[in-house]
Amino acid sequence: AKALRLSGGDHIHAGTVVGKLEGERDITLGFVDLLRDDFVEKDRSRGIYFTQDWVSLPGVIPVASGGIHVWHMPALTEIFGDDSVLQFGGGTLGHPWGNAPGAVANRVALEACVKARNEGRDLAAEGNVIIREASKWSPELAAACEVWKEIKFEFQAVDTLDS
Structure with a gap:
């Protein structure tokens, strides 16, 4: 780097x-x-x-990528802020209605998280609530939330500092 x-x-x-x-x-x-x-x-x-x-x-x-989807948006917004590239491969292409609705879902989730952050809300504590609220007025986001709700990657980080 x-x-x-x-x-x-x-x-x-x-x-x-x-x-x-x-x-x-x-x-x-x-x-x-x-x-x-x-x-x-x-x-x-x-x-x-x-x-x-x-x-x-x-x-x-x-740049952040690799298995990210709409449910990760609160954490990504908190970690990377405004100056970053978020590459949603499968998180966009895996949308049940196609690529364009997948992109819309990601954008709506991002804008909801940025708005919540700018209002002083705690993205770590309220992230899922923020996404659920936004999905009420975005059918694209609601569909994406349904698809990705069960997807989890559960393993230990490999880039930890040795003590």
């Missing part, structure tokens, strides 16, 4: 914390900060082993 940033690259997969490319949350957030921020303080708990001053070198946009 550092070489990409130094060479002028503009995006890289950063892990997702949720979905099938799950990683440790603190390390992923540390990596995202290294991609976007001008100055990052040493913090071994987040995988940052020395202070890094990028001065005005342009940042890199983090």
Whole structure:
């Protein structure tokens, strides 16, 4: 990622914390900060082993993908904020009504989460409620919620820091 940033690259997969490319949350957030921020303080708990001053070198946009769907949107919004790329492959193409309704469902879920975040709501605690509320006025989102409600990837993260 550092070489990409130094060479002028503009995006890289950063892990997702949720979905099938799950990683440790603190390390992923540390990596995202290294991609976007001008100055990052040493913090071994987040995988940052020395202070890094990028001065005005342009940042890199983090990309999240891998098994993500509408139910992950609250967590993705909380983790990545506004400056990210969210690649919903199967989370779009797996929609029962087709690709375009799948894209609509993802967009409605994203906008509902951003609105809730901007209103000061707790995405971690209220995420499912936020998605359910939005699905009441979006049949595309309601259908996606039904499809993805049982999908879970249950395994331990492999990119943990050794103690």
